Amino acid sequence: MRGGAPGGSAKHAAIVRRPFFWIIALVIAAFAVAPLLGNDVELRESLLLAAVYITLASNLNIMLGYAGYVNFGSIVFFGLGGYLCIYLMGSPGWPLVAAILVAGAGVSLLALLFGLGILRLRGAYFALGTIGVNEAVQAFVSNFDPWGGSSGIYLSTELFQALGGPMQALWSIYFLLVAVMGLSLYLSYAIKSSKFGLGLLAIGQNEDAAAVLGVPTALYKALAYSASAFLPAIAGGLYFFKSAFIQPTDAFDLTFSTEAIVIIMLGGQGTIIGPVLGGYFYEELRGWLLTSETFSHFQLVVAGVLLLLIVLFLPGGLMGWLHGRWPKLRRVLE
């Protein structure tokens, strides 16, 4: 788990032979090892948020970067996954791993159903629809008493004993989140390298043309929507388990969704490493601004201006800039 589980895509021997496969493994290894050197808990907390951001952005990228569908409400997967997991671990007393897997599968299935509905919409209508889904789910959960309504669900900190006590549990949760992040990157990579991914890219270019050429657009879009829900839901489960507390306003916070979009823009949409760069730098920037003596009072302004500058002058994101500067990188860094 610490190294970099190669994920389900390992069976594609062709992928394993490519250098990019190992670049992803290196990223995962760096995340896993960096906080272990010197037992740096502070770095771990920061990288944990970065890993969550990267997971959200990377999965969102499947819809946004490949298929060209802007999903403003992607956080709904994260929140629902969190709720399912925390609920199952609460009164039914499920173990963590079972709870997150069921949360992932459940949310994925739900996304398939939602997807078949709202993916009939295109462009701005789809974007608004996704916000609607998030709001509707939040309103439902806020009034759903078995999940504590708007008070949310509180978990006993004693549950951390199963993972070797609270301190050890934080490390375990971190490594699990890094693994989820790694799987997200491999999933992105596997999809991009497959016929399915090619179909999505075609939809992103011109949906009608893709349909005429025989791409089953409705099915592909719904599958992509559902696939991009699985790992964020698991990440949500882990994230809220770490908090031992979940409430609707935190679980379905649209800011998180918007941040994921910003991260993709920052890193470079449609690329696999883009969300990693974007997520890492975004987290470092926000964390630094929030805690800096000088900037903490107007950190939101500084963050806003910086992001504006990046969008204005680096429209392809960091990856676009890297590829432009060193064209040879295109072949190695996807």
Place this chain on the structure above:
Amino acid sequence: MNRLCLMAAAAVIAAPAASFAADNTLTIGMTQSRTGALNVDSLAQQRGFDMWRDEVNAAGGIKVGDKRYKVQFALYDDQSQGSRVQQLYTRLIVQDKAQFLFSPYSSGLTATAAVISEQYGKLMIITGGAEPKTYELGNKYLFQIITPADHYLTGAVEALATKDPHAKVALVYSDDPFSKAVVQATRDQAKEAGFADVLDEAYPPSTTDFGPLVNKVISSGADALLGGGHYADGATLARQLYDQKANLKWVTLLVAPGDAKFATLGQAALGISVGSQWEEKATFKPQIGPTGAEFAKAFKAKFNEEADYHSASGYAGGLILQHAIEQAGSLDTDKVAAALNAMDITTFFGQCKFATDAKHHGLQVAHQMVLAQWQMKNGKLEREVIWPKAAATADILYPIR
């Protein structure tokens, strides 16, 4: 490879600069909501903390055995959002080496921060989280200074029952953990008092237009409205009730009317009451620290603003931590926690005693709230204590319109 170099370089930059706290300072960590919806109440709480710190340091610091420790704060902005709270509290403990913690403001943020305090075994004084569930999860290091949420409107129900035992009550409240916990208890208390519950409606915490809701209140035929949430929504609700001439006989809101700024609503504030953790006019005989009047005067001199109960609870939180440290004669978390567990003391803020059984550890069991009402005195709006009778400084104004 490039990516790794970047990571390594960034990790080096991000690596914490060791904090060089002099060994005669005591660091207390906390987050404040400088931005976001909780800003007003959080700032008030923070001013209470700040004033306590400045007074302690001016007096030479906290006495621990035969040494004296000056107090310094490590403080970050949590943006009124749960997502950063855990990261920031971890940073406070790990990097800033905070020896003790104060809670953020609001029940939701406190619940999130409480987990970190338990995970790292740091003691947290809670002055801004009233929701009782947080204390029922088997904690060892949480200590709540304020009365828990289920008693916020008890005084209002009792006072109203003396004026109209068959009042028709509308419960209109913010859809957040704190307000819902309050109303859950109030619902039962109102039923016991014999009131008819004619409307029961939650609104999103960020609501700015209460028009439709006020119409519902009017058409429900309610005599009294109990509810509200925090400052921003409560103040707006009060103004719109007045603007739309709801003509209720009784209105008690959470939190908002407890702030001095509430008087800026003018006529709309008249008669509105609030369950208050502390009022300047309440006269407790403190065993430690200043009297209520002394505190209020010093606060006004320092910040040029009236103290409200959030400021008072912040200051009292500092006072109680200080007393526990001095009693323990040590900065050791477990020794200070033991001193807090054994504590039963009255400050200007009221009595303070914590539940010590494992199922409710840290829950405040002795502090009592008062009910305060905005009344007109010599052409000026003033908040008077009207309940409990023993502490009352004025008669109950009823009906308010």
